[in-house]
Amino acid sequence: MTVAADASPTSVETEAPPRKRRLALPLAPYLQAAPLALILGAFLLLPIAAIVIVSFWDYDSVQIYPAFVTLNYEESLGSWVTWSTFLNTLKFVAIVWAITLVVGFWVAYFLAFHVRTSKMQTVLFLVCTVPFLTSNIIRMISWVPFLGRNGLLNSALVELGIVPAPLEFLLFSEFAVVLAMVHLYALFMVTPIFNTLVRIDRSLVEAARDAGASSWQILTNVIIPLAKPGIAIGSIFVVTLVLGDFITVRFMSGGQSASMGLMIANQISLLQYPAAAANAVALLILVLLMMAAILKIVDIRKEL
């Protein structure tokens, strides 16, 4: 029916009013998709296109010039700094992902299987979100006086005689960066995993038990496979957040450690927009590759 309508749309509209309704039907999905398409087009695709274009422009210390040069990519990808920064960023991603995954699954499992009433589950879940009532900068900065050389933790350890001198590695170190990131991002892992765990049909667990499975076998053969979509979604959150992070790295490492995001932020502050854009494109490609890998392993739509 749509074929006929499409063939002579104007005549249909004017001559046959009853069929107009049927004509409107194929338009409906487009209209429904239009708001999102417009928003994504204006606020995602256009900016990304602009970044890609600017990444080929030339610049000096005050201005950028429209051009087509690959120098920004050559300087960026040809430098060991970029590669070591990439590796450093990936190292943070791997460590933070592993820790948040264990912690996130642990917390979600407790909430979903050990807390009996759904009211209590909700209450405890809300408790998890309490830290989010403050901004993440505040949550991060609050570690500084706690971990510092003369901070709470070091004073306590020294006074109790556990260590002879303050532990220097606690602040302005990669340890501090990872600690703050785990603190900031663990909830992004808890939420989706909790969400999938509570939806697991308890009769499956009972059936496994009846069939003689041990608790460990139930966990590895029933619960974890069913929790995969939640794990995948949580991983996407954590991986992208850590890949793009710059403020945590800067504050918690005292500016001594680098990440891709920090490198881009530095270049922007020095007005080297084309160089920053080139690095942003490289980072975007990396993020997309990691997303593709995660989605390749877990088909979120199928298993939800």
Place this chain on the structure above:
Amino acid sequence: MTDSTETPRGLDRRSLLKTGAAAAGVAAGSGAITGFPTIWAQNIKDVTLRQFGTGVSNLNAIAEKVKQDLGFTLQMTALDSDSVTQRTVTQPNSYDIADIEYWICKKVFPTGALQPMDVKKIKYYDKITPIFTTGKLTPESTIAQGTAPHTVTFVEAPGAKTFAKAPTEWMTLIPTIYNADTLGIRPDLVGRPIANWKDILDPKFKGKASILNIPSIGIMDAAMICESAGLIKYGDKGNMTEEEIDKTIAVLIEAKKGGQFRAFWKTFDESVNLMSSGEVIIQSMWSPAVTAVKSKGIPCVYQPLAEGYRAWGGGLGIGKNVKGIVLDAAYEYINWYLSGWCGAYLNRQGYYSACPSTAKEHMSAEEWGFWMEGKPAAAEITSPDGKPIEKAGAVRDGGSFENRMGKVACWNAVMDKDRYMVRKWNEFIAA
């Protein structure tokens, strides 16, 4: 003290932006009615001068005093120095007065974003300290390396893109504020006298030192350190060769890998926190940051060093499109700036004013003695807003104006190899 003035400014900026468009309309409208000098006195009250610049001199107290003394509105926007540079060049219609540093001037004036000022209209031109005109504080002084202000202060004529070698009738910036920077230390924790820039590399301070992570300034501090340690001999610290940049960065990377630095700082507040928490006991610092640490009751000294100071200076420039009554107001404002009240205000913050003789008239003898002559304070010294900062008998770190500004080793600079330097600096931070 800068701290306290900065906080409300952030809030103000939002409301300033809101009124910005309206103000621009007013400014444009009043610009259209030039040629009626008889009604000038009334019209100038409607003028809004839009000034933007770095945090140091965008002080609300100045805007209030301008309204009171001159009748028109001075609208201030504070940005970091990189954004200032960019805005000067790319948005010349968004401001009337650019409050920029001299090294920024070297970058932006050749782009034609600013118009030179007629020296004949500058009432206090003769009283401007010779640092900005001939480059010599006293006839015997040697001129420091780097972008010395007098080298970018004059052009031959309006429209010129290159700087004149000697004073002319046309000035690019009217100097307003300048200072000599050095290392800040915690005298209670360093445990030995600090006399040289190289002391920051002393293994004794391992994990307790810091330098600032702003490439164009940090590289100059690094150069002072390397030269002091005898590691590198520079042709001109303010304009290094690629080889000199490589060597300097190599020294920094080695120190970083050896764990010499506790952290790098980028903002004023960070440097204050590092110092007052005791994380760092020797570091690059700015003078108001030292005062901020002291005001918490923590000992901190802005230590004079044998090799001399790294100096910086800022000034006011007029945007290229400013004309008519707004231009008149701009000159009026600049003449007011140099006439003394403002200079005294800046001197009391520990900076220096461009016309010391006019500022002196607005300061008490004790204040002048403490801040400018290096004498022990005859009475308690207070900040411009009245907070006590030094007890009677205290002496300013580094002593008198001549002692401090006479020992400038280099000025903040823009190098020909700027882009290369920034890339190398990023390697240091990533290493």
